[in-house]
Amino acid sequence: xxxxxxxxxxxxxxxxxxxxxxxxxxxxxxxxxxxxxxxxxxxxxxxxxxxxxxxxxxxxxxxxxxxxxxxxxxxxxxxxxxxxxxxxxxxxxxxxxxxxxxxxxxxxxxxxxxxxxxxxxxxxxxxxxxxxxxxxxxxxxxxxxxxxxxxxxxxxxxx
Numbered sequence: 001x002x003x004x005x006x007x008x009x010x011x012x013x014x015x016x017x018x019x020x021x022x023x024x025x026x027x028x029x030x031x032x033x034x035x036x037x038x039x040x041x042x043x044x045x046x047x048x049x050x051x052x053x054x055x056x057x058x059x060x061x062x063x064x065x066x067x068x069x070x071x072x073x074x075x076x077x078x079x080x081x082x083x084x085x086x087x088x089x090x091x092x093x094x095x096x097x098x099x100x101x102x103x104x105x106x107x108x109x110x111x112x113x114x115x116x117x118x119x120x121x122x123x124x125x126x127x128x129x130x131x132x133x134x135x136x137x138x139x140x141x142x143x144x145x146x147x148x149x150x151x152x153x154x155x156x157x158x159x
Contacts, residue, residue, distance in 0.1 A: 005031040005114070005155040009083060016107035018099060020089070020144045022117045022137070023157025031155070032083055032114070038074060041087040045070060060095040068101035075105040082111050089115035093140035099147045107149075115144055119157065 008017055009032045021028050029037075045066040046052065053059050074084070084106050086092075092099070092115070106113045117140055145154045 003152070006033065008112075008153065009033060009035050013109040014112040015109060016103060016149050017112040017153060018102055018107060018115070018148055019112070019153040019155060020115045020117060020141065020148065021155050021157070022119055022141055023155075024119070025087070025116065027157035028085065028114065028116060032085075036080070036082045037085055038078065038082055039085045039087060040070060040074075042067070042091045043088050046091075056095055060097045063091065063095055064097045064101060067097070068104070071101050071105035075111070078111070080110065084111065084113045085116055086113060087116045089117050089144060090137070090140040093143040096143070099144075103149070117141060117144070 005019060005021060005028075008014075008019060011017075021031070042063070045063060053062050071084070086102070091097075102113050102115075117137060119137065141154065145151045148154070
C-alpha cells in the first residue's frame with residue numbers, strides 16, 4: 001500500500017517526517033485534516049526594507065539563517081503535536097538552501113514539516129525580488145525531494 005500524506009499526518013508518532021506537497025493550500029488542508037498546523041511563508045523571511053545579498057550563495061545563507069532562527073523560536077513556543085507548513089518552498093530550491101534547520105528543529109516524533117510547492121510558477125513574491133527570482137516547479141520538486149531523508153514523502157494534489 002502506498003502511503004498518502006493523510007496517512008502520514010495521522011500517524012501517532014512521526015520520525016523525521018518532512019514531506020513535499022505539490023498543490024494548493026486547500027488541497028493540503030484536506031490532507032492534513034484536524035492535526036494542528038502552524039504556517040510559515042518563506043517570503044515573510046525576506047527583508048522588505050533592506051537589501052538581499054546580491055549573489056545566490058549569499059541569499060542562500062541569508063534564507064537559511066532566517067529560517068533557522070524562526071524555526072528555533074517556534075519550536076520553543078509550541079506545545080504538543082504540530083505540523084509546520086512552509087509555503088513558497090520553491091525559494092529553498094531556487095537558492096539551493098538545504099533543509100538542515102527543518103530537520104534540526106522540527107524533525108521529531110511530535111512535529112513534522114510539509115514543504116508546500118505551488119503547482120505552477122504563480123506564487124507571491126515581494127516586488128524587490130520578483131524580477132531576480134525565477135522558479136521552475138519541476139526543478140524545485142526534484143531538488144527538494146533530493147533533500148528529504150525519505151524521498152518517497154513527495155505527494156501531489158489529486159485532481
